[in-house]
């Protein structure tokens with residue numbers, strides 16, 4: 001049995017890995033931040049000083065979680 005070298009899923013993973021390596025090794029690495037949204041493990045380039053999330057969706061989720069914690073977390 002032979003595995004195709006042109007597996008589209010594999011190619012996608014390779015492309016993402018290449019991008020990640022470029023990001024972690026490139027000039028932007030000092031701006032690299034882990035997304036602070038709950039449950040998100042992505043990294044992003046902080047192109048704005050107040051940016052804390054990889055996407056607007058994560059920003060919204062983080063705000064909602066913070067709001068929920070403040071009102072329901074008892075702490």
Ligand SMILES: [Zn+2]
Pocket residue numbers: 035036037040041042053054055058
């Ligand atoms: Zn995120």
